[in-house]
Amino acid sequence: MRPALRAAAPLALALFFAGSADAASETRIPARALEQAAQLRERALADDTGWKITESLTTEVGPRLAGSEADARAVEWAKAKFRELGFDKVWTEPVTFPKWERRSESAAVLGPHAQPLAITALGGSPGGTVEGEVVRFADLAALEAAAEGSLAGRIAFVDYQMPASRDGSGYGKGSAVRSRGPSAAIRKGATGFLMRSAGTDNHRVPHTGITRYDAGLTPVPSAALSIPDADQLARLAARGPVKVRLAIDAGWDGEYTSQNVIGEMTGRSKPKEVVLIGGHLDSWDLGTGAIDDAAGIGITMAAAKLIAQMPRRPARSIRVVAFANEEQGLHGGKAYAAAHAADAARHQLAAESDFGAGRIYAFNTGAPEHARAATQKIAEALAPLGIEYAPGKGGAGPDIGPLSAKGTTWAWLAQDGSDYFDLHHTADDTLDKIDPAALAQNVAAYAVFAYLAAEAEGDFGSTVKAETKAP
Template sequence: MKKLLLPLVLMTAASGASDDSKSATNDFYTTDFLDQVATLRDHALTDPLAYDITESLTTEVGARLAGSPGDAKAVAWGEAKFKSLGFDRVTLEAAPLKRWVRGVETAEIISPFKQTLTITALGKSSPTPNEGITGEVVHFNTIDELKSADPALVKGKITFISNRMERHKDGSGYGKAVGARSTTAQVTAAKGGIGAIIRSIGTDNNRTPHTGAMKYEADVAAVPAGAISNPDADLLVNMLNRGKPVTLKYTLGSRFDGDYVSHNVIGDIIGSEKPDEYIVIGCHLDSWDLGTGAIDDASGCGITMAAAKLIKDHIGQPKRTIRVVLWANEENGLSGAKAYHEAHKEEMKQHIFGGESDFGAGTIYAFGTRMDEKAMPLVHEMMQLLQPLGIEYAGNEASSGADLIPMRAAGMAVFGLKQDGTKYFDYHHTANDTLDKIDPKELAQNVAAWVVVTALSANTSENFGFDLSDK
């Protein structure tokens, strides 16, 4: 990862007009306030609130696929939890979506050697016929190989893409591999194939397949698509390498099931001076249905809800409103993000700075921003309090979370607190996404970092963002 140092001139500006390190104030914050934040940061390292919230969501609700009964339970849980934590205002905002449901999932190699495989449907996949799909497998190493293949090679067959995701601390292997999941079903259909199977987009060797959304457009043909576990993908490759035709049968009952209205759940700690300016943090409330959605993304809910609660209780009412959003249907279409932007598009200038926790609960090692360069002195102030947590600055090109994409596109400044994702994709989108994968100490370190960034963002009058006058 490319690390950037803050320019010396900005560091000097951030320290205020006086060179006296004991000065009562700098350009942005009083020394007393910075001491308060540092004390709360240290307290957060042993505070159990984030873990308690995460445990509550995974135990009392569990799986919460958008549009499912678990989704409705999660919305009710979020509303009740915000109220019990003492948030000043709790709001539900509608997020319409197309409900997708999972059904039967089976797969087996028919020949040359009969074997049962573990499979899961990709999100938005259409169903197979009731009797399943049976066909010869045609193997491609990558999605690009499939895209360039002669349609005659694919016609009437089941495509199989075997590319393996690479393990990286920053999760960058995901972007390189996930195209196989996103577009295989459409490319296969366009070339006359009858079905599509991929190696799971994950870094584990467990026999637990990884689900995840595929690209879906109502007017574009796509075949039923599923992911098989990594060990089963190895098995299938081994058979194909013997040079004999491999016949596969699989059945998926997944399908769209009408319209549904979920909700973003919003908890506000209302600002004392600028109540209509928002520091937006949060998580996505939905999860895939295979596990209990602990790392993806109950932990993000626990981290951000706890950070806001601790700031209110230990520092007091912020100057700007801290808005915690539990986003609806991030996994299968960003329905909540799109609905929020539509509902608040005339207020985008009032959305000052935002970030989402959606990469598990691993230790935070870097802090990145995407904001006006004029606000860089504020980053220096944040880094003074983040560095004791082992966090370095990662530059001004952060992307933050997926749910902030519409607001970021509209000009809102964003930040990203980068978590160690070395093990994240072992469990991501699988039945193994459960509470035991979360280390309470690492989770607490996340809260400490979020406390620093959120408290300092909400207690300055400086503007982090870009000029929206031409938007």
């Protein structure tokens, strides 16, 4: 052997063994698990546990505004339901947040065209009664571009029309009006704020949701108009000056401590590693919180129960979290992430159901390259449910986001939200809007996904991220 070849030999062997190590570390889904998942999928499609759980929460508790008496009843309901379903472990973790209350709200056009307007106070709005001429803006940018002081003594009205879409992508601009509009109006001198609801329906039911006021500003009464009433107000404003009275009795009232309620089905061989699924337990107070998010609670509780009924438990534990107060600032998700930051790597994958009960149509994870083949195998097991593999798409659900930021890998099961924003945060968010067959498809998808992730040989890239401190 020539010297050059002798020198190359160790390098070639090193590369060979390095390649073998890479191959050995590739995450895989065992064939037996895929066979079991197919049976689980069919059993879930024929099961009505998800529907029964969703019906129970919306009927026995109803609307569950964070910090309300119903919030406390929802926590007790969730603890009892986990136990009834046979979860091996059930516990709670405290979540403390400011408490906002809605007491009453009304609005009316004054003058020669006097008539009532259908509104709802935005979460976080202060109380107060204001009267003033309405100034209409086509969108948030137009309001932000208004001259300083131009709204003195007036009520700002942002008339942005949110488009419908399957993935809910139009909500970004719609919710920005709600979150940033009141502060922008105050800076221009406004005494009150109205907006076309961030929704896609044509019903006379306004959409609520949380708003924020920037530091240093004095909050003003802020509300959303139903979409027909926004149209009506725009037509009136086009005819000439129009004056409105806005009366809200609402506001913050100290702090409240609720609970993240957690149930776990223990894994057979790696019980300390978990696949986390869940939804949020709270809701707004106008409807009964069916699509947002009793459905998510029903889907994930039922999926875990069905997995636990299999002849052999998966290797890892299945953990279901009913998150507290998502609606007013992801408080439950943030509290869970803070409490479990050191265990971020033990969370194999995490996924949240919080986009209604429409059929799931796409799947992906945030896993690194060594787990992409396993992700694709899970997608193949989901394909008979009408679910496509969508590499490069998706992200963490709302309450999963804080945990993902700590290092846990997310999974994304995309629900069809074509009509989600017809109902979102309204009095129309009730049980009758849920299709039981679509709900069962969601349960089947979450059961198959969680089972296969819990049975995977290897990991999906979760790690504990180092905290970055400001200089």
